[in-house]
Amino acid sequence: MEKLSFINKIIYAVNVVVATLLVLSLVLPYLPPKTFSVLSVLNLGVSFLVFVNALFFVYWLIKLKKQMILSLTVLLIGYFTFGSLYKFSSSKKIESPENIKIMNYNVRLFNLYEWLPEKGIETKIVDFIKTESPDVLSVQEYHPHQNINLSFFKYKYEHLSGKKTKYGQAIFSKYPIINSGSVEFPDTPNNAIYADIVKGKDTMRIYNIHLESLRINTKVESLKNENSERLFKRIGTTFKMQQFQTELFLMHKKQCHYKMVICGDFNNTAFSYVYRKIKGDLNDTFKEAGNGFGRTHDFKYFPLRIDFIFADDAFSVNGFKTYNKHYSDHYPIMTTLSLAD
Template identity: 65%
Template sequence: MKNLSFINKIIYIINLIFAVLLLFSFILPYLPPRTFAILAVVNLGVTFLIGLNFLFVLYWLIRLKRQCLLSITILLIGYFLYGSLYRFTSVKAVSHPENIKVMNYNVRLFDLYDWIPEDNTQDKIVEFIKKESPDIICIEEFHPREQLDFSFYKYRYQKIAGKKVKHGQAIFSKFPIISSGSLGFENTSNNAIFADIVKGVDTFRVYNVHLESLHINTQVESLRKETSERLFKRIETSFIMQQTQSELFLKHKKNCKHKVIVCGDFNNTAFSYVYRKIKGDLNDTFDEAGNGFGRSYDFKFFPVRIDFILADKAFNVNGFKNYDEHYSDHYPIMATLSLE
C-alpha cells in the first residue's frame, strides 16, 4: 500500500471489499437461510463478484502490482471449491437408442400477458418443444389453454391451481407414467410434482421443483422505485420459504426407491444453500457436460443460472444444451442421459 498512489489506494480498498464479499459468498451455501436469510442475498451476485474480481486482477497485472494476488487468491479458492464459473468444454450428445432427452422450461404462462415483443409466442414455444423433441419435459408456470397442442406426448401429469389465472407445473413424457403426485407447498403457488416413468426394464422418478420466487422485478426503473428495506424483507422471506420447501422435497425424495432426475426452477443460484442441499450427491448435468455460463434466466447485467437438471449417478450424462430461444424470462435447458 505504501508504494501506491492515492487513487490506487482507494481502488485497492474497493478491491478488498469486493474480494471479501466474494469469499463470504463461498461460505454462505453452508449457512441455513432461516438463520442467515438476509446475508444470503450476496449469493445472487456471485457471478458479478467473480467478474469484478477478475477485472481487478487485470487492473493490477497491467500495472505490475502485487495487489493482484488478493483477487487471484480468492478466485482460486472459489475455483477449488466450486469449479469454473465458465465451462470451456461440452460433451456432444451422441444419438443412441438408450439416450433419454430431458428438458426443463419455465414458460412464464406461455407469455399470457405479452411480456415478449413477438406475436404467437405460445405457439412458438410449443413448436420449439416439438422440434427439439425431448423424451421428457418439465414445465414450470404452465398455463393450460385450449389452443395448446401437446398431443405429441402420450403421457402427462399436471398440477394446476389458481382462481383468476390457472397455472402450475407439468411433466410430459413419451414413456409410460405409472404413478405421479404433488408435494403441495403451503402458502404459495410454487410447488414440486413428480412422475414415476418406465423405460424398458427401468423405472425412475422425475421431479419438477419450482421453489419460491424472490418476487424481484429485474427492470432497473422498478427497482429504483422500491425501498431497500422492503426489497430485502421480501427476499429474506423468500429465502426462508425456499429452505422450508427444499426440506419438504428432500424428505419426500428420501422415501423414493427409484433412481431420480430432479428438474426445476430453483429461483436461486448454484452458490445457494438450497441448491447445495437438493443437489446432494446428484450430478449437475451442466457441470458434467455443459458449455459457457449456462445462463437460464433473462437478466441484463450478467448471466444467471437458476434452472437445473440434476441426475442420479446411475445415469450417464451424454450431453447438455442451453438454448437462446427468448419466449419467456427463462431459457430452456436440456440434458441427454442414459442408464448404465
C-alpha cells in the same frame, strides 16, 4: 500500501470490500438462509463479484503491484470450491438408441399476459418443443392455454391451482407414467411434483420443482427504483421460504428408491444453500456435459443460471444444451441421459 498513490489506495479499499463479499458468498451455501437471510442475497451476485474481482486482478497485474494477490486468492478459492463460472470445453454429445432426452422449461404461462409484445408466443413454444422432441418435458408456470397442443406426448401429469387462471407445474412423457403426485408447499402456489416413468424394464422418477419466486422485476432500472432495505428484506424472506420448501422436498425424496432425475426452477443460483442441498450427491448435467455460462434467466447484465437438471449415478450424462429461445423470461435446457451399464 506504502507505495500506492492516494487514488490506488481508494481502489484497493474497494477491492478489499468486493473480495470480502465474494468470500462471504462462497461460504453462504453452507449456512441456512433462516439464520443469515439478508446475507444470502449475495448468492445472486456471485458471477458479478467474480467478474469485478477479475478486473481488479488484471488492474493490479498490469501495474505489477502485489495487491493483485488478494483478488487472485479469492478467485482461486472460488474456482476450487465451486468450479469455473464458464465451461470452456465443448458440449459433450454421445448418440445412443438408449438415450433419454429430458427438457426443463419455465414457460411463464405461455405469455398469457403478453409480457413479451410478440404475438403467437404460445404456438412458437409448442413448435420449438416439438422440433427438439424431448422424451420427457418438465414445465414450470404451466397454463392450459387454448392454443396449446402437446398431444405428441402420450402421457402427462399436471398440478394446477388458481381460481380464474389455472397454472402450476406439469410433466409430459412419451413413456408411460405409472404413478404421480405433488409435494405441497404451504401458503404458495409453488410446489414440487413427480412422475414415475417406465422405460423398458426400468422405472425412473422425475421430479419437477418450482421454489418460491423472488417476486421482483430483475430489470436493473426497476431495481434502482425500489427501496434497498425493503428489497433485501423481501429477498431474505423468500430465501427462508425456499429453505423450508427444500426441507419438505428432501423428506419426500428420501422415501423414493427409484432411479431419479430432478428438474426445476430454483429461483436461486448454483452458489446457494438450496442448490447444494437439493443436488446432494447427484450430478449437475450442465457441469457434466454443457458449455458456456449456461444462463437460464433473462437478466441483462450478467448470466443467471437458476434452472437445473440433476441426475443420479444410475444415468450417464451424454449431452446438455441451453437454448437461446426468448419466448419466456427463462431459457429452456435439455439433457440427454442413458442408463449406465
